Amino acid sequence: MVGKSNSLISLEELTKDDILYLLGQAGKFENEPNRKILDGKVVATLFFEPSTRTRLSFETAANRLGARVIGFSDAATTSSTKGETLKDTIMMVSNYADVIIMRHYLEGAAKYASEVSPVPIINAGDGANQHPSQTMLDLYSMMKTQGTLDGLDITLVGDLKYGRTVHSMLTAMRHFNSRFRFIAPKELEMPDEYKEYCDANGIRYTESKDFDEDVINTSDIIYMTRVQKERFTDLMVYESVKNAYILRKQMLANAKSNLKILHPLPRVNEIDQDVDTHPAAYYFQQAKNGLYIREALICNSLGIQV
Amino acid sequence: MEKTQLMVAALENGTVIDHIPSDKVFDVVNLLKIQDMNTPVTIGANLKSNKMGRKGIIKIADRYFTDEEVSKLSVIVPNIVLTTIHNYDVTEKRRVTMPDEIHGIVRCPNPKCITNHEPMHTVFDVVDKENGTLRCRYCNKEIRKNDIKLL
Numbered sequence A: 001m002v003g004k005s006n007s008l009i010s011l012e013e014l015t016k017d018d019i020l021y022l023l024g025q026a027g028k029f030e031n032e033p034n035r036k037i038l039d040g041k042v043v044a045t046l047f048f049e050p051s052t053r054t055r056l057s058f059e060t061a062a063n064r065l066g067a068r069v070i071g072f073s074d075a076a077t078t079s080s081t082k083g084e085t086l087k088d089t090i091m092m093v094s095n096y097a098d099v100i101i102m103r104h105y106l107e108g109a110a111k112y113a114s115e116v117s118p119v120p121i122i123n124a125g126d127g128a129n130q131h132p133s134q135t136m137l138d139l140y141s142m143m144k145t146q147g148t149l150d151g152l153d154i155t156l157v158g159d160l161k162y163g164r165t166v167h168s169m170l171t172a173m174r175h176f177n178s179r180f181r182f183i184a185p186k187e188l189e190m191p192d193e194y195k196e197y198c199d200a201n202g203i204r205y206t207e208s209k210d211f212d213e214d215v216i217n218t219s220d221i222i223y224m225t226r227v228q229k230e231r232f233t234d235l236m237v238y239e240s241v242k243n244a245y246i247l248r249k250q251m252l253a254n255a256k257s258n259l260k261i262l263h264p265l266p267r268v269n270e271i272d273q274d275v276d277t278h279p280a281a282y283y284f285q286q287a288k289n290g291l292y293i294r295e296a297l298i299c300n301s302l303g304i305q306v
Numbered sequence B: 001m002e003k004t005q006l007m008v009a010a011l012e013n014g015t016v017i018d019h020i021p022s023d024k025v026f027d028v029v030n031l032l033k034i035q036d037m038n039t040p041v042t043i044g045a046n047l048k049s050n051k052m053g054r055k056g057i058i059k060i061a062d063r064y065f066t067d068e069e070v071s072k073l074s075v076i077v078p079n080i081v082l083t084t085i086h087n088y089d090v091t092e093k094r095r096v097t098m099p100d101e102i103h104g105i106v107r108c109p110n111p112k113c114i115t116n117h118e119p120m121h122t123v124f125d126v127v128d129k130e131n132g133t134l135r136c137r138y139c140n141k142e143i144r145k146n147d148i149k150l151l
Helices: A016-031 A052-064 A086-094 A109-116 A132-146 A164-173 A192-200 A213-217 A235-245 A273-277 A283-301 B022-031 B067-076
Strands: A042-047 A068-072 A099-104 A121-126 A153-157 A179-183 A204-208 A221-224 A260-262 B014-021 B041-049 B053-061 B081-086 B089-095 B101-103 B123-128 B133-136
Touching: A016 A132, A016 A283, A042 A052, A042 A086, A052 A068, A052 A099, A052 A121, A052 A132, A052 A283, A086 A099, A086 A109, A099 A109, A099 A283, A109 A121, A121 A132, A121 A283, A132 A164, A132 A221, A132 A260, A132 A283, A153 A164, A164 A192, A164 A221, A192 A204, A260 A283, B014 B022, B022 B041, B022 B053, B022 B067
Parallel strands: A042 A068, A042 A099, A099 A121, A153 A179, A153 A221, A179 A204, A221 A260
Antiparallel strands: B014 B053, B014 B081, B041 B053, B081 B089, B101 B123, B123 B133
16 A cells, blocks of 8 residues: 555645555556456446546556445435535545545545545546646656656647646656646746646746747647636637647658657547547547556455555 | 723623734733623723833623633734733733644635535644734645634
8 A cells, every 4th residue: 555545635645655556556457457356346436527537547547456435426316415514424434445446526526535434435537726636647658658757858739827737747756857838828838836846846947938840849648638728817818829729641751760649648639630540649648547546446445456 | 080081890700802903802802701701800992102102901800711712812813912810919921922823713815725615613724923924724824914704
């Protein structure tokens, strides 16, 4: 078991060794995803906020490990609409399940649940706060394709202001010695508090508004995010930047051979469809890697090592 | 004594909280639940002060405060001094310092924070004592001193 408790709420809790251990465990699950090591266990997936991808990934992980899955995918069908507190819901479900995987629209919900629950909690996203399994699968994808998390040139592109995944990645990557480039329009640039975090933790970074071939050709990882129209107060500004951050196949002509393009999905138009057939396109495998990471996280929460 | 001066009896035993910023006087009253006390209390607000321009002062007879109560005060009035009086003599002067964590007295300003939706206590870690910056232990949002609101 790694982390401070059996629960996984935030990557802040994990040491470098913890992260490397979980990535190693995920590698074993990739080699052999179907293991009936959770036979007789019940995994609850409580999705107070809908999230198809994350829920299916966790439920597939539990099923491939032989566990039974209970839960809900929409809080509208639960007693929380009758005014039941989160605490009561968690206490009730913990009578039935060995581990609770939860997504909630309120920030800090998973942490609070872990304080009141007698069984481990895995945070599958709490509002705009934390989404540790997404970051772990991002790290796994980088480790798998590059063989290391050190010495990489990682370019983060798009919405760096509101993007939860890019913030969590910095938290996890504080343990490693890679370099970051933050590419964003002024309206969506990396917030000062995260740049201060980088400075305090020795994370090297540069910032730019230009997503050009110089950047692309020197990157090992390009992490694309969606530029969200609804974030802009001035739609003229949105119109002026939206096409600056569309990755097209011809832009990859002189990219490094080891380059991989990641995206937390869903994508809209920031990666052109013609990139999908390029060898650097990795976002669908990245999502698949989520299965192995989640198998590792579930087993870790139950104190099982493979 | 001139009629223009305020007459406040000297404390025989009790606590004097002086140099309170004028707009924080009643926050201090609420925080220490002074309104519920049944010993003599003098509350002065908007009094002339050479150092502060205007200030507040609270004198509470026959009542002393624990370190925990005093540390709560630091959230709204950092650097305040509490004077303890026994038999008309000052026996202790304590400068309020911020604790490492603050339980149950500050509201998280993030409307999407779980603490604003569940019947639970808030917990804040003090990340910068100098500038009075707090971080919610649940949603991780940071609050700066001037944005701190009490529950």
